[in-house]
Amino acid sequence: MVVEGVTKAFGATPVLRGVTLTAPPGTLTAVLGRSGCGKTTLLRIVAGFDRPDAGTVALHGRTVAGPGRALPPEQRGIGYLTQEGSLFPHLTVAANVLFGLPRRERRQGGARVAALLETVDLAPELADRHPHELSGGQQQRVALARALAPEPAVVLLDEPFSSLDAGLRADTQRAVAKALAAAGATALLVTHDRAEALALADQVAVMRDGVIAQVDAPAAIYRDPVDPGVGALVGDAVLLDGRRAAAGRVSCALGDLALRGDGPDATQVRVLVRPEQLVVGRDGPGVPARVRTREFRGPDLTVELAVGAGAEDAVVVAARLPGDADVLPGDDVTVAVRGAVTAYRV
Amino acid sequence: MTVVGRRARVGDPLRVAVASAAALLALLPVGYIAVSAVLLGPRGIVDLVWRPRVGELLVNTTVLLVATATACAVLGTATAWVTERTDLPGAPVWGALFAAPLAVPAFVTSYAWVSVLPGVDGFVGALVVTTMSYFPLVHLPVAAVLRGLDRDQEDVARALGLSAGAAAVRVVLPAMRPAIVGGALLVGLHLLAEYGALALLRYPTVTVAIYDLFESTFAGPGAIVLAGVLVVLCLVLLAVDVALVGRARRARVGSGAARRRARTPLGAARVPALLGVGLLVVAALGVPLASLVRWLLEGRSTTLEAGPLLTATVTSIGLGLLAAAVTTALTFPVAWLAVRRPGRLPRLLERTAYLGNALPGIVVALALIIVAIRLVPGLYQTTPLLITAYAILFMPLALVNLRAALVRLPPELEDVAHGLGSPPAAVLVRVTAPLLARGAGAAAALVFLAVSTELTATLLLAPTGTTTLATAFWGKATALAYGAAAPYAATMVLISVPAAFLLTRHVHAGVRT
Incomplete structure (x- = not known):
């Protein structure tokens, strides 16, 4: 799937300002962005529900949208999964799943339905149920089975997990990822949930204000975002003002830290540290700090630390510690940084 | 997103x-009337409209409209309140009976009254017949609002120190107002359009007069100008509707789980209330149906x-x-x-x-x-x-x-x-x-x-x-x-x-x- 220079405006409001994105065949690309960034519009343009103002969309080598040319969605060979699943309420699970198949294949019925339901880990007994008799997670899986039935080369997923509650979400995500991989389809997943994007995708495209800010593998984009904004979007971030000292080193409120790569060619920089890089101890290495707040979450806890001697100009950073860490608000601790950090031109 | x-x-x-x-x-009917008005010119219109007969018709129409709309608003609100909010025995049955007059076309109700009581005509007859035919148009929306109204609001008002009566006036009545006004205006539109019922009762409104003119002079300028007057009256009602209830109706809270809760006890008022709703059902349903059955039996012979x-x-x-x-x-x-x-x-x-x-x-x-x-x-x-x-x-x-x-x-x-x-x-x-x-x-x-x-x-x-x-x-x-x-x-x-x-x-x- 190749999207090139796609722009789109609704009235006077530009939504996409030249989006270029390539999704290699058989991989899952997550488009991650805040609501209103244009990611759903991009998905709808790829699907053919909207037309781009400029730019082209090609699916498996065939241009489906471009200057003076737009293939209607039904001829694009896509699978489309919506937020709520959008099962046809007047049809049974079986009829829903078979909906996209030619009439001849629809007649085969039973065995085909069971096979399709199995690909999404659903029991064949569900075939005769109606959508309202299913749980949210089951509905989403049926919707995926329906989308995969015609064997589309490209599957488009529009926040398909956001309406599920936390417990169901993880299970459904796993089932969907597995089924997509088994089908070998190229998938485009639009989401605002960074954990979901990082966990499911082969590559993550961060979208901001109608353009793609960065495309990379999940680990790479998390470790090495192109700017602090992308960094804060893909994960929790501690951002500090710093000063570039010697080559490969930066000094900031957390001390003198090692840089990943050479860093920018500037003296005044902005330093990005991930909370889990902070090592908090008593009389350990690093700079002194005082615990301000403590938020317990079970497996881990988050503390806010005031770094620096004077309380007035103290820099506040958040650190993630194991859930059994023995710190309380008011405690004096030391904080050090594990691993290299990233710095940006201010 | x-x-x-x-x-x-x-x-x-x-x-x-x-x-x-x-x-x-x-758009065609209104457009046609507008074009005719332009063709007739201001002088032609004034000549045709500025006549004692037209004034009489307008007074007849307006008086009946205001009287019927008011009567329906009062009756419809009362029946809705009694059936939805009090411990009136058999409230659901009464509620259904108050919707039932809609199944009898107004001109049939009118026929039923006239054929049984030939003396019923003129303003009083028209008021009785149209009110009996149209009050469900207020009853139904008001009852729907009362049913859907979040009763927590009343509880909150009571907790803030209001008496039951004060809570009703300050919380429930404002919520019902769009439904009452909207229903009453709907009654008005029905009345402006009504020909059959009023013709049988020999109460000449603008609509009745248009039909009579059509019978005698076909589609002459007199009929067209009167039709224009009628359209203006309808548009006035619509404008009132938009000004008074348009916004409120849209802002109304939709469904919501209807929660059963205690109804207001009628106490000593129970017997008079029963008598009242009974009398209303007799007038609105009993008379038309009894009259119909009577004529059916007589016609059969x-x-x-x-x-x-x-x-x-x-x-x-x-x-x-x-x-x-x-x-x-x-x-x-x-x-x-x-x-x-x-x-x-x-x-x-x-x-x-x-x-x-x-x-x-x-x-x-x-x-x-x-x-x-x-x-x-x-x-x-x-x-x-x-x-x-x-x-x-x-x-x-x-x-x-x-x-x-x-x-x-x-x-x-x-x-x-x-x-x-x-x-x-x-x-x-x-x-x-x-x-x-x-x-x-x-x-x-x-x-x-x-x-x-x-x-x-x-x-x-x-x-x-x-x-x-x-x-x-x-x-x-x-x-x-x-x-x-x-x-x-x-x-x-x-x-x-x-x-x-x-x-x-x-x-x-x-x-x-």
């Missing part, structure tokens, strides 16, 4: 074309015209089915565009299509007759012209239902079907149509039932030799052949019962029958 807006897609031009045709049709009754029934049903199909088909694109392509043009088309809601049948009929005679003389007194009038009058009934059904149908379903390889026509057949079937069925049924009891436009437009239940009844009732009229009236009431039932669900949407 929600969809910001959508571009036109395949199939839209056809929908826009049909929807525009529907809107133009709805003298003349039983099985043949003509059957012919008229078949004609009414046939016209009803045809009009239902045409109106629903014509309205669907309007509803679809309004829901799926929100924008200035769809909104304009939708508003225009609602115009028939406020137009009396006589105005629509008159305009169609004159336009047909000027432009396509062959159309006059043909079934297509009659069906056109029905379509203009009853498009709003279809529109409300189709719109509600479309709103409940998420657009993603159509998108998903496209994505699965179905071309637009297949999506319509396999997804949209089955899911809309109920809404479209309700739309068609309401149009069918409204057509099968329509009198005024049918009298003016029916092809020579075409007799419907309503016109056959009318011919006999005006000839004082009360016994012979009864079987036709009874058949109409039987056909109307399902309409009344359907209307109980839709009346608060502001749609006239």
Whole structure:
């Protein structure tokens, strides 16, 4: 799937300002962005529900949208999964799943339905149920089975997990990822949930204000975002003002830290540290700090630390510690940084 | 993230074309009146309007309108309150009985009173008959509001130190106000359109006078100017509606789990309350039904015209089915565009299509007759012209239902079907149509039932030799052949019962029958 220079405006409001994105065949690309960034519009343009103002969309080598040319969605060979699943309420699970198949294949019925339901880990007994008799997670899986039935080369997923509650979400995500991989389809997943994007995708495209800010593998984009904004979007971030000292080193409120790569060619920089890089101890290495707040979450806890001697100009950073860490608000601790950090031109 | 807006897609031009045709049709009567007014010029209009007779008609109409609307507002609110909020014995049964008068066309109620008590006529007779016919138009929406009202609000008011009475006045009454005012204005629109009931009672309003003028001078300038006056009155009511309730109605909280809770005990007022609702049911339902039964029995002993009754029934049903199909088909694109392509043009088309809601049948009929005679003389007194009038009058009934059904149908379903390889026509057949079937069925049924009891436009437009239940009844009732009229009236009431039932669900949407 190749999207090139796609722009789109609704009235006077530009939504996409030249989006270029390539999704290699058989991989899952997550488009991650805040609501209103244009990611759903991009998905709808790829699907053919909207037309781009400029730019082209090609699916498996065939241009489906471009200057003076737009293939209607039904001829694009896509699978489309919506937020709520959008099962046809007047049809049974079986009829829903078979909906996209030619009439001849629809007649085969039973065995085909069971096979399709199995690909999404659903029991064949569900075939005769109606959508309202299913749980949210089951509905989403049926919707995926329906989308995969015609064997589309490209599957488009529009926040398909956001309406599920936390417990169901993880299970459904796993089932969907597995089924997509088994089908070998190229998938485009639009989401605002960074954990979901990082966990499911082969590559993550961060979208901001109608353009793609960065495309990379999940680990790479998390470790090495192109700017602090992308960094804060893909994960929790501690951002500090710093000063570039010697080559490969930066000094900031957390001390003198090692840089990943050479860093920018500037003296005044902005330093990005991930909370889990902070090592908090008593009389350990690093700079002194005082615990301000403590938020317990079970497996881990988050503390806010005031770094620096004077309380007035103290820099506040958040650190993630194991859930059994023995710190309380008011405690004096030391904080050090594990691993290299990233710095940006201010 | 929600969809910001959508571009036109395949199939839209056809929908826009049909929807525009529907809107133009709805605009035709008002447009014709406006053009005539311009052609007559200010002097011509003043000459025709500034007459003692017109003044008399306007006073008659306004006095009856204000009196009936007020009476219906008071009665309808009282019945809604009593059946929804007090421990009146048998409250649900009373509630159903208060909706039932809608199943009896007003001109049948009028016939029932006149034929039993020949002295009932003039203002008092008109006030009694129209109030008994129309108060359910207030009762139903107010009862719906009382049922849906979040009763926590009252509890909060009580907790803040208000007495039960004060809470009712400061919390419940404001919530009911849009429903009361909206219902009363609907009563007003019905009254402005009413011909049959008032003609039988010999109470001349503008509408009655237009019909009489038409009978004597055909579509002369006098009738046209009076029709213009009538349209202005209707528009005034609509403007009042928009100014008073438009916003409030939209802001109203929708459904919500109806929670059972304690009803206000009537105490010592229980017996008077029972007497009151009993008396009302006798007047609104008992008199018409008893009178109908009496004439049925009496007519049976003298003349039983099985043949003509059957012919008229078949004609009414046939016209009803045809009009239902045409109106629903014509309205669907309007509803679809309004829901799926929100924008200035769809909104304009939708508003225009609602115009028939406020137009009396006589105005629509008159305009169609004159336009047909000027432009396509062959159309006059043909079934297509009659069906056109029905379509203009009853498009709003279809529109409300189709719109509600479309709103409940998420657009993603159509998108998903496209994505699965179905071309637009297949999506319509396999997804949209089955899911809309109920809404479209309700739309068609309401149009069918409204057509099968329509009198005024049918009298003016029916092809020579075409007799419907309503016109056959009318011919006999005006000839004082009360016994012979009864079987036709009874058949109409039987056909109307399902309409009344359907209307109980839709009346608060502001749609006239």
